[in-house]
Amino acid sequence: MIIIVYIRLLIFFRYLMRIPKKLSSIVVIFCMTFYATEYLSAKDPNSLDNAWELFVQLRFNDAFDYLSNNFEDDVELLGEPFVRNIHLGQALSILNKNPKTTANTRRAVSMLHTIVKENPVDETGLMARYILARVYLFHQTPVRQNDAIIQYEGIINDKPEHLIAQICVIKLSMLQIYGENRGETRLEVIKSIEAKAPLLTDSALVRDYHLLLGNAYMYFNLSSEKALQHLIKADRIGIVGPISASEIYLQIAELANSIGNYRIANSYYKSFIQKYPRDIRTYTVMQRIAELSNIPNFDQ
């Protein structure tokens, strides 16, 4: 490739521009150095981060333009894993860019299938499979829930330790709990999901797993004790969303209060007031603490 470029430039300067032989070699080397610097800075793997930054900012059209303009030609030179990532980025931007069309979705799906075909178990392949599952759920109508479940299960079976697979455990559990009923009772479904706990190693996803189950126990009125256990475990790992944290503090306090675990209730009510002194519920929570202090033999 480099030799071809060298010969092309040499012909251009030597024969078309009629620059003397010695001088033309110097000019060509200078041009190639300049070109290489520009090329490397534009195609530096880190510059793909600029595209991902645009995704974080929800600027999908800009991300598409960036990927198209900067990685169009000679992209193969950058190596296979990098190229696969570029293709993944292109597929994702096509899926989300405006205008949203069926043709775009079809094109992106076909690109994702190609990525999966090349290698279904490297990180890019797993991400592509995950996005395919999400396309079935959120991009296509009617929703293909069963196909999404098959994708999730496939990813979990192939690389259970990978972050994408761990995300799939949560997403799959969600569909099993709240999706179409397959003959089992909700409690049976939840218990079968509780058995999957060892699959999860990523702390953020262990937290989300406990939140999911705590929520489900409350939503279906199954067990306040179980809900409390799960939410406390989630809180110990650490809730990161500013709004969800306030809700979970109160859920723990209220659940504990309802089953007579006043010490925990009191502690979480107090933490809530300390962290959210201007929340609309703060005065009510203060009254709750006052009620607790009236309970005989309750040691604060």
Added chain:
Amino acid sequence: MSALNKLRSQRFALSTNFFGLFLLAVTFCISLWQSITHEVEKLDTEIITIRIAHKLQDGVVEGYDEAIAEYETLHPNVRVKQIVVPSKIWNMWRKVQLVGGNPPDLIEIADYAVTDEDRSRYFYPLFDQVKIPNPYNANTPLDGLTWQDTFLNGLTGSHQYRPLLMEIFAVPQFSETNRIFCNMRLLQKVTGDDHLPETYDQLIEICEQVMDFAKEKNQSVFPIATSNEKIDVLMKYNFTQQTQLYAFTNRMRTLNYRYFIPVRGYLEKEWNLDSPQIVQGLQIIRRFSRYFQPGFEAAKLEDAQFKFLQGQALMMYSGSVVYGNLLREANFEIGVFPIQLPAPGSRYGKGVWGPISESGNFLSASFGIYKYSPNLEQSLDFLKFITSYATSQRICVKASRASALVNTPPSENMKSFEPVSEGWLQGFNPVFKWMGISMHNTISLFESNKYILFAPKGGVDLFISETKKKYSQALVNDLQRESEIRRIFFRQDDGQLIALMQLKKNNNYDMKLQQKLETQNLQEVEYLKNLNAIAMSRTRRSSDVETLK
């Protein structure tokens, strides 16, 4: 005679032509002068000029003028220009400025017309900035607090924090509450004293006294002037108090009953329009409607203000935003008090815990910084300056507004606007207006049936029976529409999620990734619950049809 007329008309034409030419010349000179002075300013590289744009509101301009003068004294190399745009053209103006590529450095973005995409495209993310203290708060009661913690809502309001982007794009200036404004002179005339009502019963009694006074004196005086929009605020306030019970008994134990929980609650038969709390709430609204000025259903804020200032209404229900204007325009003393609703245990107060808390009230006038501003650093500094303890207080005094900052005591005349913090939790509003979710069909149904509630021949029962016919379907349609919107959000979320995973390899994006995962998982569960509620309602409807057959 006709020749004389012709001459006159020729002279007239000539003089109008000269006048036209003269005007053209004057305009040309003014334009020339403006462009020359503009160029001179541009050439002066020592001076940094930052521009701040906001919606026209009484008193605010003067407040900012003072703050700007003070800032320019502190920073002699900086000039701040205030651009004030009328509210009616604000959205369009702002959009044009942003798309045109030369918008002001600081722009008010506190409204729903600014999409997440626009925010990320045009506005500077403040998440990292708000985590450090505001230097202008040194040696004040806010010293040592992070900039974020100096705001009443900790910048978690929807106009400041955008959950989808996990980013803060604006900081607010004012805190807003709704109050009843009272013409004290008229109150004295009607009741013989100047006692403002402290309970719902006292408020009703005064309203009745005004009705009697008007009849007796044959005067066109009404108890309360209000606007169409504020009736909806009153409805929200009233219903969220009446339904406090649901917040206590919510099985998700969050001490609230909001967003989609009440919508699903209706479809899952947790409540209906015949529930005592809803009936009671409607009865209170109907009662109030007797005391509003005729035609209130279609009245604008300006109409209500006009009636009040003319002395044709004893009271006016509105937001703190109008107070400055009322003070300037009224030729009478104005009393201010919060709307009084039924006390627990009273006739309309069964199942009510008490007044609802106003903590976490709406914070307005949120300013963002244009991302590509050539004066980014200086704009950020000015934003910190106007939202600092001392400057914010001064702006608020001038504008007769309450500050969005914590530990910032209101000025003497703004004390009545302090949010009620010793208030109980909120239930829900069956109209679903201003409840943080988009419920277009349900709101429209209420809007179109509202006249039944207020008409002399209408009433609460008739309103309920008419509304009930389409209510369930309206809720399902809204839930379905919202589910479609959620699907779009999840698509974008997935793009963000993969990007954050890619960036995690090279940068410190782990916290953002964790936050994304947590938020998305919780929202996806809510989405699935909504789908369940829709499916359940469909099954129930088809089984009802089967039973009828």
